[in-house]
Amino acid sequence: MNKDLGWKVILIVAVILLFAYGIFGIPSGVSGGALADGLLSGGMFRNGIHLGLDLKGGTNLILQVQVNDAINVDSDNAVEILKDGLRKAKVNYAEITKPDPANHPEQIVLKGVPPDGSSALRDLIQNKLPEYDSASGANDTWTVTMKPTAVSDTKNQAVTQAIETIRNRIDQLGVTEPVIEEHGLGQYQILVQLPGVDDPARVKELIQSTAMLEIKQSLGGPYSSQDAALQEHNGVLPNDAMLMQGHTGSANDEWYLVSRVSAVRGKDLRDASTGTDENGQPEVNFVLTNEGGQRFYNFTSQHIGDSLAVVLDNKVQEVANIKEPIRDQGRISGGRMTQQQAKDLAMILRSGALPAGIKYLDEEVVGPSLGADSIRAGVRAAVYGMVAVLIFMLIYYRAAGVNADLALILNLVILLGFLGFTGATLTLPGIAGVILTVGMGVDSNVLIFERIREELRNGKTPPSAVEQGFGHAWVTIVDTHVTTIVSAAILFLFGTGPVKGFAVTLTFGLLANLFTAVFVSRVIFDWVLSRKRIGEALSI
Numbered sequence: 001m002n003k004d005l006g007w008k009v010i011l012i013v014a015v016i017l018l019f020a021y022g023i024f025g026i027p028s029g030v031s032g033g034a035l036a037d038g039l040l041s042g043g044m045f046r047n048g049i050h051l052g053l054d055l056k057g058g059t060n061l062i063l064q065v066q067v068n069d070a071i072n073v074d075s076d077n078a079v080e081i082l083k084d085g086l087r088k089a090k091v092n093y094a095e096i097t098k099p100d101p102a103n104h105p106e107q108i109v110l111k112g113v114p115p116d117g118s119s120a121l122r123d124l125i126q127n128k129l130p131e132y133d134s135a136s137g138a139n140d141t142w143t144v145t146m147k148p149t150a151v152s153d154t155k156n157q158a159v160t161q162a163i164e165t166i167r168n169r170i171d172q173l174g175v176t177e178p179v180i181e182e183h184g185l186g187q188y189q190i191l192v193q194l195p196g197v198d199d200p201a202r203v204k205e206l207i208q209s210t211a212m213l214e215i216k217q218s219l220g221g222p223y224s225s226q227d228a229a230l231q232e233h234n235g236v237l238p239n240d241a242m243l244m245q246g247h248t249g250s251a252n253d254e255w256y257l258v259s260r261v262s263a264v265r266g267k268d269l270r271d272a273s274t275g276t277d278e279n280g281q282p283e284v285n286f287v288l289t290n291e292g293g294q295r296f297y298n299f300t301s302q303h304i305g306d307s308l309a310v311v312l313d314n315k316v317q318e319v320a321n322i323k324e325p326i327r328d329q330g331r332i333s334g335g336r337m338t339q340q341q342a343k344d345l346a347m348i349l350r351s352g353a354l355p356a357g358i359k360y361l362d363e364e365v366v367g368p369s370l371g372a373d374s375i376r377a378g379v380r381a382a383v384y385g386m387v388a389v390l391i392f393m394l395i396y397y398r399a400a401g402v403n404a405d406l407a408l409i410l411n412l413v414i415l416l417g418f419l420g421f422t423g424a425t426l427t428l429p430g431i432a433g434v435i436l437t438v439g440m441g442v443d444s445n446v447l448i449f450e451r452i453r454e455e456l457r458n459g460k461t462p463p464s465a466v467e468q469g470f471g472h473a474w475v476t477i478v479d480t481h482v483t484t485i486v487s488a489a490i491l492f493l494f495g496t497g498p499v500k501g502f503a504v505t506l507t508f509g510l511l512a513n514l515f516t517a518v519f520v521s522r523v524i525f526d527w528v529l530s531r532k533r534i535g536e537a538l539s540i
Helices: 003-021 032-040 067-088 115-128 148-173 200-208 226-232 290-302 339-351 368-397 399-422 428-457 462-494 497-530
Strands: 058-066 095-097 107-111 132-137 141-146 179-183 189-195 213-223 241-245 255-265 269-276 282-288 307-312 315-321 329-333 357-366
Touching (some): 003 399, 058 067, 067 107, 067 141, 115 132, 141 148, 148 200, 189 200, 200 357, 213 315, 241 315, 368 428, 462 497
Antiparallel strands (some): 058 357, 213 255, 213 307, 241 255, 282 329, 307 315
16 A cells, blocks of 8 residues: 555544544444434434434424513603703603503603703703604694614614523523524514423523512511502602512512612622522522622612612512621522522523513424434435445446445544534434435545546546546536535525524535545545556446
């Protein structure tokens, strides 16, 4: 064996060992059922290969983001800015309202603004609310409306933030290779696919919960009802106070009087974890950011002896006395929480609050038995198809057919090893990509072998025929592979999850085929020719 052939063989063996490492162990049987059982049991592949929703089973959800909620939050904040700014500018007004928060949350109406206050109002909107336009009307009425570009940006941002929040929550559940992406065209929808999830009800609850954390000053309570709270304050609540209901898990309805302004909000949260309190009950410990911790420290320093309320999703979870300044840590505890509820709450707090409400448009649960049938059918088709191709190549091309069969098997090893190393998700379209790769691999060998036959018929010697066959077929093979890879790239860019899986599998299979059908096959031919006597015929 010459030196050039030696290093080529070493390279091929190294590639085989490398990608074989990506395969944990191939079952001894060669039937489709045996291979399918090996795949289902997890023994065929390393842990790197994951099964998609269509093979493993799981939950498929289509969510609708209620983007108007995000607009309402922004316009509510704008209302407070207008009230505060007009008060500081000493401009009187009758009322500030949002006439139709459900359908037109971007619109704010001010009534009773005197003419001499118009200039101050315009300056306030221009400086503090640049994303809003204003227009005066009859009877000292002004309409403040969010600009269309700002409305569109806010809605799109709400969808993007919702996707990230949902992904953070799902990732902490440990779901393997979930699909979480925008769905539909301009409908503000999200597609969520969770392979292997057997508790979709819990997932829906985790996804939809907003978990908005606030810490407010507690000014009174608990009260048995709202009327009881009003009676204590002569029917009129303080302007800077509001009533909030206690946790729904309490035996009776409880109401608390709390400050409107929050000392701490959800955005000040840095981390959250579970633990147990002094009574051995589950609790959630949270840590604030530096800025939030400093603000909380200032608040508690000024209110030693007062009470503070921990508010979650607009419900008072617990009330505690401030005995000393608190900087950046706190806890949510109580006998009403189970260990699982504490874990879920900590996870939701860590992942942040959803920017808007979520509506479920569609929910489908795919059973694992359907996936098992799909795997068996797909693997069986791949095995039967590959066996048929191998036999055909042996019959039609005789000894050279062994060359093509070895290259084809190596192509499959490289492809499966790639899936294992990259932790790819194998879907039913991915199996189709594997089967298509087998066909493309044979096609390359047919092009080369037919060219070699043509050169032999023209009287060329076997070494010269092999040289010319690979040299002339190379351009055609590259051309067919590049055009197919371009098509696969388009599928990957514009397709959804399963289609992308097909595109990735097909692309790498084609790249592997260039290596096996051209380089490996050529090395085998060179090795066979090196063992033949001069003038001995080539079996092809």
